[in-house]
Amino acid sequence: MLRRQLLAGCAALAFGLAAAGGAAAQDVFKIGLILPMTGQQASTGKQIKAAVDLYMAQHGNTVAGKKIEVILKDDGAVPDNTKRLAQELIVNDKVNAIAGFGVTPAALAAAPLATEAKIPQIVMAAGTSIITERSPYIARTSFTLAQSSEIIADWAIKNGIKKVVTMVSDYAPGADAQKSFSDKFTAGGGTIAEAIKIPLANPDFAPFLQRAADAKPDAVFIFVPSGQGGTFMKQFVERGMDKSGIKIIGPGDVTDDDLLPNMGDQVIGTVTAHLYSADHDSAKNKAFVEAFKKANNFRPNFMAVGGYDGMHLIYEALKKAGGKTDGDSLIAAMKGMKWESPRGPMSIDPDTRDVIQNIYIRKVEKKNGELYNVEFATFENVKDPVKAAKK
Numbered sequence: 001m002l003r004r005q006l007l008a009g010c011a012a013l014a015f016g017l018a019a020a021g022g023a024a025a026q027d028v029f030k031i032g033l034i035l036p037m038t039g040q041q042a043s044t045g046k047q048i049k050a051a052v053d054l055y056m057a058q059h060g061n062t063v064a065g066k067k068i069e070v071i072l073k074d075d076g077a078v079p080d081n082t083k084r085l086a087q088e089l090i091v092n093d094k095v096n097a098i099a100g101f102g103v104t105p106a107a108l109a110a111a112p113l114a115t116e117a118k119i120p121q122i123v124m125a126a127g128t129s130i131i132t133e134r135s136p137y138i139a140r141t142s143f144t145l146a147q148s149s150e151i152i153a154d155w156a157i158k159n160g161i162k163k164v165v166t167m168v169s170d171y172a173p174g175a176d177a178q179k180s181f182s183d184k185f186t187a188g189g190g191t192i193a194e195a196i197k198i199p200l201a202n203p204d205f206a207p208f209l210q211r212a213a214d215a216k217p218d219a220v221f222i223f224v225p226s227g228q229g230g231t232f233m234k235q236f237v238e239r240g241m242d243k244s245g246i247k248i249i250g251p252g253d254v255t256d257d258d259l260l261p262n263m264g265d266q267v268i269g270t271v272t273a274h275l276y277s278a279d280h281d282s283a284k285n286k287a288f289v290e291a292f293k294k295a296n297n298f299r300p301n302f303m304a305v306g307g308y309d310g311m312h313l314i315y316e317a318l319k320k321a322g323g324k325t326d327g328d329s330l331i332a333a334m335k336g337m338k339w340e341s342p343r344g345p346m347s348i349d350p351d352t353r354d355v356i357q358n359i360y361i362r363k364v365e366k367k368n369g370e371l372y373n374v375e376f377a378t379f380e381n382v383k384d385p386v387k388a389a390k391k
Helices: 001-025 042-059 078-090 104-117 129-134 143-159 174-187 204-215 229-238 281-296 302-320 328-335 383-389
Strands: 026-037 066-074 099-102 121-123 139-140 165-170 193-198 219-223 248-250 271-276 338-341 344-349 355-367 370-382
Touching: 001 370, 026 042, 026 078, 042 066, 042 281, 042 302, 066 078, 066 302, 066 328, 078 104, 078 355, 104 121, 104 129, 104 139, 104 174, 121 302, 129 370, 129 383, 139 383, 143 219, 143 248, 143 370, 174 193, 174 204, 174 219, 174 248, 174 383, 193 204, 193 383, 204 229, 248 370, 271 370, 281 302, 302 328, 302 338, 302 370, 338 355, 344 370
Parallel strands: 026 066, 026 099, 099 121, 121 139, 165 193, 165 219, 219 248, 248 271
Antiparallel strands: 271 355, 338 344, 344 355, 355 370
């Protein structure tokens, strides 16, 4: 009888420990952060990871009774790697959300896995319009290329630019940027002299720049992913195009804040449309830039605010959902959410789960000995034009 009582006691203890372990596991909210920390897009990974770390340092690692744990994986911006890593994070690490995604092919590769697992996929970088349509569990805190490309087209028309050569990286965001710009520009009476596609991997811009120069345009519309703008600008100047009167216009990736300080005075005057500048004049941004630079010894760029706001979205969704961690509750909490970001006011479109934000026209200027994208016009609450056109 005594032996039976001891066995029953041990079994109860074991069950209690298992239950406690289960409860402890449930109190951890794991985020699988998939970023290109190496390779051509390493600048994107570096910026987003730094912003994620800063947000957690400022806001703590406990939200709605859940301890936040971030598991970083480097996909090198290779979609096959992204898919494999996302699967490992979901199956082995039991993550509650996946986030990051430096390029569109990476975000698209992970989308079916988020759908199958029914967990949120927070896109902090990739900018093709179709991404949020690929899974009901995707929400985006970065941008779409169409948001900036249409607005810079409108600016170009109103500022006497009549003939443009478009140069875009040959993948989905480049196609989005080229189409959005060209449709708006030609509708306003402008002419596309030539539409040039550039290889995404290890591009040599020189032969394409020569084709652009031969067309004698008023401006070159350029889209290259974050991290490649420095190479483009260097080769633009080497071919003397900066002295030929040809302007550079485009979305802000080409004068990315991460690379701009080292581009040289030749880029002064370059006009772009974008969602963020480290020079954005708000108290929120000044505090963000100061804290970011203090922690990292480099300035934040638009990828950093995508990561910072992505963490904000996760934290606030957990609070709004009352600590519920299932994907349906979290995505429902994210829809329609609004807040003040370092970039300015932003929200998540309740219909598309895409970002709604201000887009700024900026010109590269030198301030206190450093190059900055200085904003001089604001377009408020811009939705993704591609999705808006489908309605």
